[in-house]
Amino acid sequence: MRLKNYWLWFILVGLISTGALAQKTALVCKRLIDGTGKVFQNAAIVMEADRIIAVGGRDIIPREATVTDLGDYTVLPGLIDAHVHPFIDKDDYQVDHLRRSSAQKALEGLKHMQDLLLAGWTALRIAGDADVGYAQFDIRNAINKGLFVGPHIFGAGHYISVTGGGGDINFLSYEQPIIADGLVANGPDEMQKAVREEIKHGSDWIKILVTGAFMTVGDNPQDVHFSSEELKAVMDEANRRHKPVMAHAHATEGIKMAVKAGVRSIEHASYLDEEGIDLMLQHGTYLVPTLAVGLFFQERYLNSKALAKAIQLGKHDKDENSKSQMLSLAIRKGVKVALGTDNIGFPPAFPAREFAELVKLGMTPMQAIQAGTKVNAEMLGKEIDLGTLEAGKLADLIAVKGDPLTDITELQRVKFVMIGGKVIKHEKQ
Structure with a gap:
């Protein structure tokens, strides 16, 4: 029994260290510009560890995900x-x-x-x-x-x-x-x-x-x-x-x-x-x-x-x-x-x-x-990791209060910054 428990513990540690049991997180926002030319309204982006796993409507959010609501903000790639x-x-x-x-x-x-x-x-x-x-x-x-x-x-x-x-x-x-x-x-x-x-x-x-x-x-x-x-x-x-x-x-x-x-x-x-x-x-x-x-x-x-x-x-x-x-x-x-x-x-x-x-x-x-x-x-030559908000890419993203497609100067007033899935700036609305 002790040997069995040891191996279960060993497998669990391995899964955690490789990110297999990493916590899923999600952001929701009024608007998402993914960098490919698409714009999503009432959007969500789901992440696991430092990577994006899904982008789309709010129905993509897993039940177990921790959700951060960015309200009326517009999310874009870093x-x-x-x-x-x-x-x-x-x-x-x-x-x-x-x-x-x-x-x-x-x-x-x-x-x-x-x-x-x-x-x-x-x-x-x-x-x-x-x-x-x-x-x-x-x-x-x-x-x-x-x-x-x-x-x-x-x-x-x-x-x-x-x-x-x-x-x-x-x-x-x-x-x-x-x-x-x-x-x-x-x-x-x-x-x-x-x-x-x-x-x-x-x-x-x-x-x-x-x-x-x-x-x-x-x-x-x-x-x-x-x-x-x-x-x-x-x-x-x-x-x-x-x-x-x-x-x-x-x-x-x-x-x-x-x-x-x-x-x-x-x-x-x-x-x-x-x-x-x-x-x-x-x-x-x-x-x-x-x-x-x-x-x-x-x-x-x-x-x-x-x-x-x-x-x-x-x-x-x-x-x-x-x-x-x-x-x-x-x-x-x-x-x-x-x-x-x-x-x-x-x-x-x-x-x-x-x-x-x-x-x-x-x-x-x-x-x-x-x-x-x-x-x-x-x-x-880093398009595998950077530049757009798509599944598999690094979770590098920003958010602004308004819509940069109607006022490009919004990008001079960034309110939220995430790099590699880590939030380093979040100005509340």
């Missing part, structure tokens, strides 16, 4: 920002990069990422960051171990730049032995080594500055910086290691070079033209236009000396082939537009203004929501 820089939070970031240690950036970056999670951003793709080390991946690993609560983190440790490019520091005298905020490489061999260094230290994306940048001193965003040989070396090495490449590309020719080379996403695309749009369609390249950062410059840093170049360049969006006109054309033609904000120290609610900017360019509110959920998950 938001994904595909272009963030958690360690950049000042206008003179290339100098600030030299002021703070990697450890300090890790502590401050963790707080910034947790604030973003509370604002509804359950996943982030880091587009390289201003750190000599790889502190963002120390944060990622600590979150994955359960030491801290935070968003899912993907991305690149550094942006790979040529000498004198947007990732180099171009305003100090040549006698100063400084380490640039980017990873500086020249020629195919150094590019290959840079990719290997990034992968070695935890990058699951490779970020390259194919062209000049807006925010840095001493370079021109309309110039192409990578040679075709350097670009090929990056792509060959990244492809061998099955790592996708994101390309910072403002210049028209730089965009086309990067698309033809096979990058997965183009970031910014300030001087995009119709030929570049057609190439993106042909190659299936994602476009991450990063619109909110321009608003941030105009509202926060209008008189900044450090960002005078970026602010001035941002004013020239009035000509016949402006960025906004080309982005609208890209949307109409069906380019896969993914949401990324270029977050450089935004207040937590600010990144969600990107949704409204996409709507201004011609997206429907549903398309804009999908750009920051379903499309981003597909670009990340």
